[in-house]
Amino acid sequence: MNFNDWHGFRYCNTPAFRIEGTRMNAVNCGGPLIRSLFVAGLIATAPMASAAxxxxxxxxxxxxxxxxxxxxxxxxxxxxxxxxxxxxxxxxxxxxxxxxxxxxxxxxxxxxxxxxxxxxxxxxxxxxxxxxxxxxxxxxxxxxxxxxxxxxxxxxxxxxxxxxxxxxxxxxxxxxxxxxxxxxxxxxxxxxxxxxxxxxxxxxxxxxxxxxxxxxxxxxxxVPEPGILALLGLAGIGGLLARRRRR
Missing domain, CATH: 2.60.120 (Jelly Rolls)
Structure with a gap:
């Protein structure tokens, strides 16, 4: 099975901004929130094989x-x-x-x-x-x-x-x-x-x-339905917030 290579994103000259207290800029562009959502997206859009x-x-x-x-x-x-x-x-x-x-x-x-x-x-x-x-x-x-x-x-x-x-x-x-x-x-x-x-x-x-x-x-x-993608995205956000509370 052929898989497309996933390439990282490059953010240049991005103004600093905050999402739920997470600072993101050109240096810190891959914060926990984005990483969580990105991984959730990969899981949700990857083809899933059923039983034979x-x-x-x-x-x-x-x-x-x-x-x-x-x-x-x-x-x-x-x-x-x-x-x-x-x-x-x-x-x-x-x-x-x-x-x-x-x-x-x-x-x-x-x-x-x-x-x-x-x-x-x-x-x-x-x-x-x-x-x-x-x-x-x-x-x-x-x-x-x-x-x-x-x-x-x-x-x-x-x-x-x-x-x-x-x-x-x-x-x-x-x-x-x-x-x-x-x-x-x-x-x-x-x-x-x-x-x-x-x-x-x-x-x-x-x-x-x-x-x-x-x-x-x-x-x-x-491929999971779009609703599953949304649920996984929420799961990523929930995981991030739980991580922040534990700090």
Whole structure:
């Protein structure tokens, strides 16, 4: 997260004056009152992070389709919007089973445009885990029956700070054939690209009937209401007066 540097204020040729008996001039321009109010202002206007929560949720559709996604020839993506500002700490999704040694083959990519998802620099770093038990199945009509679906989660090495707005997400496994489960509760819009199949478009195509399954997990950032700033300012004044009484 980027923070603006706070710079001190320079007061030059300031006439002497008094506030509740506190003398302030060019030499003593940072008296206890101003310092108290300044600190209160910093506290009140600094973004505050809430507890970790699911910021965006598109749960898997049990019994629904799942699509091959390897980020090489077959690429599936979805979009989402983060209102306000948030620190994202994890991405979760649902898909077909992979063994423990193949978890490292997952690539989770996040970008502001679809084309940027094709660049390896959009891949997020972190550790991928898989739920031990299947949570559902897809609609694959194979002789062996539908494929079992598991929940996966990427815990980021470092949270992505101050995210807000529209983003695109692509997930695939580059080491094993893996199918990403479709989801629910989205905007019924996802995207796909298959560069290895001449029967499919060589450019991004939009599917306006399907969501992909995923969750975005993190902490929302909030700025206190103006009333809180006023209360903190009063607290600063009260602290100063209490300090003066103790002298």
């Amino acid at each position: 929560e699911v910021l965006v949720s598109q749960p898997f559709k049990n019994g629904g389709p799942s699509y091959l996604s390897d980020l090489g020839g077959a690429v599936n993506a979805d979009s989402f919007n983060l209102s306000g500002s948030a620190n994202v700490s994890a991405i979760a999704w649902w898909g077909t089973h992979v063994d423990d040694q193949q978890l490292g083959g997952f690539s989770v990519r996040l970008a502001e445009t679809l084309d940027a998802l094709l660049d390896n620099s959009s891949a997020l770093g972190g550790s991928v885990s898989r739920g031990d038990d299947a949570v559902g199945e897809d609609d694959e009509p194979s002789p062996d029956g539908p494929r079992k679906l598991h929940r996966f989660q990427l815990d980021l090495t470092a949270p992505l700070g101050s995210l807000g707005g529209n983003y695109y997400l692509a997930i695939g496994n580059e080491t094993v054939e893996w199918f990403w489960a479709t989801g629910t509760e989205g905007d019924l819009k996802s995207f796909y690209l298959d560069t290895g199949n001449p029967n499919l478009p060589a450019a991004w195509a939009e599917d306006d009937t399907t969501d992909m399954s995923f969750e975005v997990i993190g902490e929302r950032q909030t």
